[in-house]
Amino acid sequence: MPLMKSWVVSANTAETPFPLNNLPYGVFSTDVTEPRCGVAIGDMILDMAACEAAGVIVLDDEGAFDLPYWNDVMELGPGVWAKLRARLVELLEERSVLRTQVEPHLVSQADAEMHMPFLVHEFTDFYAGKHHAMNVGTMFRGPENALPPNWLHIPIGYNGRASTVVVSGTEITRPNGQTKAPEADVPSFGPCRRLDIELEMGAIVGTSSRMGQPMSVQEADDMIFGYVLLNDWSARDIQAWEYQPLGPFQAKAFATSISPWIVTKAALEPFRTSTPARERELLPYLKEPEPMLYDIELEVTMAPKDQPATTIARTNYSEMYYSAAQQLAHHASSGCAMTAGDLLGSGTISGPEKSQRGSLLELSWGGKEPLTLDTGETRTFIEDGDTLTLHGAAKGDGYQIGFGICTGTIAPAARSPT
Amino acid sequence: MPLMKSWVVSANTAETPFPLNNLPYGVFSTDVTEPRCGVAIGDMILDMAACEAAGVIVLDDEGAFDLPYWNDVMELGPGVWAKLRARLVELLEERSVLRTQVEPHLVSQADAEMHMPFLVHEFTDFYAGKHHAMNVGTMFRGPENALPPNWLHIPIGYNGRASTVVVSGTEITRPNGQTKAPEADVPSFGPCRRLDIELEMGAIVGTSSRMGQPMSVQEADDMIFGYVLLNDWSARDIQAWEYQPLGPFQAKAFATSISPWIVTKAALEPFRTSTPARERELLPYLKEPEPMLYDIELEVTMAPKDQPATTIARTNYSEMYYSAAQQLAHHASSGCAMTAGDLLGSGTISGPEKSQRGSLLELSWGGKEPLTLDTGETRTFIEDGDTLTLHGAAKGDGYQIGFGICTGTIAPAARSPT
Numbered sequence: 001m002p003l004m005k006s007w008v009v010s011a012n013t014a015e016t017p018f019p020l021n022n023l024p025y026g027v028f029s030t031d032v033t034e035p036r037c038g039v040a041i042g043d044m045i046l047d048m049a050a051c052e053a054a055g056v057i058v059l060d061d062e063g064a065f066d067l068p069y070w071n072d073v074m075e076l077g078p079g080v081w082a083k084l085r086a087r088l089v090e091l092l093e094e095r096s097v098l099r100t101q102v103e104p105h106l107v108s109q110a111d112a113e114m115h116m117p118f119l120v121h122e123f124t125d126f127y128a129g130k131h132h133a134m135n136v137g138t139m140f141r142g143p144e145n146a147l148p149p150n151w152l153h154i155p156i157g158y159n160g161r162a163s164t165v166v167v168s169g170t171e172i173t174r175p176n177g178q179t180k181a182p183e184a185d186v187p188s189f190g191p192c193r194r195l196d197i198e199l200e201m202g203a204i205v206g207t208s209s210r211m212g213q214p215m216s217v218q219e220a221d222d223m224i225f226g227y228v229l230l231n232d233w234s235a236r237d238i239q240a241w242e243y244q245p246l247g248p249f250q251a252k253a254f255a256t257s258i259s260p261w262i263v264t265k266a267a268l269e270p271f272r273t274s275t276p277a278r279e280r281e282l283l284p285y286l287k288e289p290e291p292m293l294y295d296i297e298l299e300v301t302m303a304p305k306d307q308p309a310t311t312i313a314r315t316n317y318s319e320m321y322y323s324a325a326q327q328l329a330h331h332a333s334s335g336c337a338m339t340a341g342d343l344l345g346s347g348t349i350s351g352p353e354k355s356q357r358g359s360l361l362e363l364s365w366g367g368k369e370p371l372t373l374d375t376g377e378t379r380t381f382i383e384d385g386d387t388l389t390l391h392g393a394a395k396g397d398g399y400q401i402g403f404g405i406c407t408g409t410i411a412p413a414a415r416s417p418t
Numbered sequence: 419m420p421l422m423k424s425w426v427v428s429a430n431t432a433e434t435p436f437p438l439n440n441l442p443y444g445v446f447s448t449d450v451t452e453p454r455c456g457v458a459i460g461d462m463i464l465d466m467a468a469c470e471a472a473g474v475i476v477l478d479d480e481g482a483f484d485l486p487y488w489n490d491v492m493e494l495g496p497g498v499w500a501k502l503r504a505r506l507v508e509l510l511e512e513r514s515v516l517r518t519q520v521e522p523h524l525v526s527q528a529d530a531e532m533h534m535p536f537l538v539h540e541f542t543d544f545y546a547g548k549h550h551a552m553n554v555g556t557m558f559r560g561p562e563n564a565l566p567p568n569w570l571h572i573p574i575g576y577n578g579r580a581s582t583v584v585v586s587g588t589e590i591t592r593p594n595g596q597t598k599a600p601e602a603d604v605p606s607f608g609p610c611r612r613l614d615i616e617l618e619m620g621a622i623v624g625t626s627s628r629m630g631q632p633m634s635v636q637e638a639d640d641m642i643f644g645y646v647l648l649n650d651w652s653a654r655d656i657q658a659w660e661y662q663p664l665g666p667f668q669a670k671a672f673a674t675s676i677s678p679w680i681v682t683k684a685a686l687e688p689f690r691t692s693t694p695a696r697e698r699e700l701l702p703y704l705k706e707p708e709p710m711l712y713d714i715e716l717e718v719t720m721a722p723k724d725q726p727a728t729t730i731a732r733t734n735y736s737e738m739y740y741s742a743a744q745q746l747a748h749h750a751s752s753g754c755a756m757t758a759g760d761l762l763g764s765g766t767i768s769g770p771e772k773s774q775r776g777s778l779l780e781l782s783w784g785g786k787e788p789l790t791l792d793t794g795e796t797r798t799f800i801e802d803g804d805t806l807t808l809h810g811a812a813k814g815d816g817y818q819i820g821f822g823i824c825t826g827t828i829a830p831a832a833r834s835p836t
Contacts, residue, residue: 159577247665253754334593336671
């Protein structure tokens with residue numbers, strides 16, 4: 001598919017993350033409007049609440065755009081999602097006869113502040129990147145036992161914390177927590193010393209399922225509303241001490257950042273790709289009937305305070321071993337009810353090469369091999385004042401489907417209350 | 419404190435779970451009313467929405483009782499909780515001058531259906547019973563390594579699934595899931611064969627905290643709205659195969675049952691008791707400034723289909739090693755935001771004796787020692803048609819603070835979609 005042209009001329013370049021092919025959904029505010037639903041086009045945002053008020057866009061659920069989240073639109077289901085996208089294309093395409101009715105409702109992205117695009121109902125994080133699992137497993141258990149026995153059969157996941165999922169740009173406070181050095185007799189409480197990122201994609205569940213109602217992988221794919229970039233900030237020293245036997249808890253509870261624009265499945269359609277060949281055959285309930293992963297180029301940059309950024313990793317979402325659809329089908333396999341607004345983290349996305357690793361734990365091999373940034377500074381884990389940014393885009397023929405960025409700067413730890 | 423007498427005579431016995439000393443909060447409906455807030459007194463329910471409409475009870479947040487959850491009342495904070503309780507006592511005490519104004523708003527419990535008493539925002543489950551952790555650890559790792567090294571220092575917890583927390587009486591469908599027998603080469607997918615209960619108390623967080631805002635144990639205790647009985651249904655065979663390395667997921671995601679009445683902290687005040695003496699000194703952020711556990715007698719009964727129930731365990735909430743206040747303070751220690759409506763499961767409550775074990779895993783010692791029920795039938799784990807019921811009450815001087823029951827009957831597994 002080539003670039004689709006819009007009368008919003010900034011959308012007609014190979015560089016813009018937001019051509020007419022994309023049309024991602026976000027929540028924005030300006031000096032004169034409260035947070036409400038908007039659609040990115042070039043360097044502008046289409047104010048959806050204003051479009052609805054003007055009668056240019058009509059939804060079954062009146063007023064669903066005049067809210068600080070997309071959940072109400074999601075819940076209208078895939079039929080409405082398709083109709084909405086078709087209408088947006090009709091309004092914004094180069095030869096649209098409706099241009100004069102739409103143009104007054106464009107807001108410059110430069111004048112807008114972005115907010116969380118949806119209410120996160122529950123957050124589940126997976127561990128579905130094989131290179132990441134191999135790297136971490138090798139560090140902690142040696143190469144022979146790197147992958148747990150279940151790993152090739154189950155998209156391993158755990159429930160995360162929804163209350164601390166924040167939008168890109170939110171400052172991240174270094175967490176305090178309990179840690180124990182290997183040589184120490186007792187643990188201590190204080191600021192995390194091994195603060196890390198995890199480069200992930202987030203899949204947003206757009207419709208709900210009832211308790212006791214499992215779904216096929218195809219049905220799961222149909223339920224996904226779209227994708228965002230996701231940084232699952234991780235306190236490795238807190239994690240190491242707390243995670244046995246029931247998994248990560250406070251090491252991951254303090255913050256998860258997502259990019260502000262939900263890129264829809266429709267926009268990503270041309271970039272579908274299969275999960276890799278299997279060493280072990282999957283059980284039928286997990287088999288993909290068609291490609292459900294996406295070819296999305298990903299990059300991580302790190303910038304010390306007041307310094308330029310250095311690219312520290314480049315990889316691709318297609319490196320995952322399980323797709324979000326497989327993860328969602330597994331999630332509901334026990335009868336677990338899924339809800340519109342549930343967020344599924346893909347798991348850390350690493351490629352086979354050292355430069356393709358999606359966490360500092362892997363990039364610095366457990367802190368033993370410091371990275372040298374372009375500024376000459378070195379890093380094992382994140383220092384106060386550092387800014388970590390995820391970038392992502394699917395690259396088409398003369399256009400890209402961009403995600404914008406997912407960024408966060410680290411503030412020093414708070415004083416503990418006791 | 420002795421029994422407080424009410425003009426609702428059924429509340430004035432040593433046997434009623436709901437004397438004037440209790441006044442627990444639930445959500446009920448009848449043939450003529452939609453689900454709304456109510457307060458149990460003897461064998462009656464005080465219709466709070468009707469009381470408010472009649473001007474007998476006035477809240478700052480008008481209409482907060484005319485909702486199918488108590489969350490809006492919770493969010494008004496401890497000052498309002500205390501005033502509300504004082505007003506209820508004034509209205510319902512034996513010599514109340516307001517009796518004639520209140521009496522029309524009583525509904526018989528026999529005519530009411532109970533619903534979930536609150537919207538569960540997020541659900542966290544802990545592993546904070548030492549006898550349970552020792553039993554499970556001994557079975558899986560031997561007595562020398564039964565307790566993980568962190569256990570005496572951290573109230574170990576993990577995020578659970580809120581979307582499948584259901585009220586007592588809801589039928590529980592046996593989950594399907596992936597399991598692998600030790601001798602099998604590959605896993606299979608099908609109905610759980612080791613379905614279990616976990617006898618727990620649930621603490622309900624009643625006010626919210628901001629991200630990055632940890633709290634002291636005292637502040638955490640002040641935030642707790644009340645307690646319910648909680649059965650964390652568990653699929654042991656699914657859990658055994660999936661839980662490494664990131665903890666339980668589908669093994670616990672299919673259902674968690676709670677009792678319908680929220681027993682307030684105020685009602686439990688006379689029953690406060692300390693957590694046990696410590697083998698290792700706790701870090702300051704986890705120390706209790708005063709007793710924050712409660713002396714609550716607990717019992718589990720099991721009834722095969724159409725058969726009478728057998729008591730299979732008796733224990734006490736005071737067996738816990740960590741209080742809910744300590745768990746909540748730990749939960750927020752990283753800066754994790756807590757929300758009114760968060761539910762914290764205590765962890766399985768077992769006592770030191772075999773008859774005091776709060777799960778079938780422990781009672782049948784991993785399935786090796788079947789229980790014989792009063793009917794003569796034997797059980798290792800739960801069979802289809804079995805009804806499992808938790809009972810709980812704090813026993814005072816001629817009265818009790820009852821929780822009602824938390825019950826569920828097992829329906830056969832659903833057919834898998836593939």
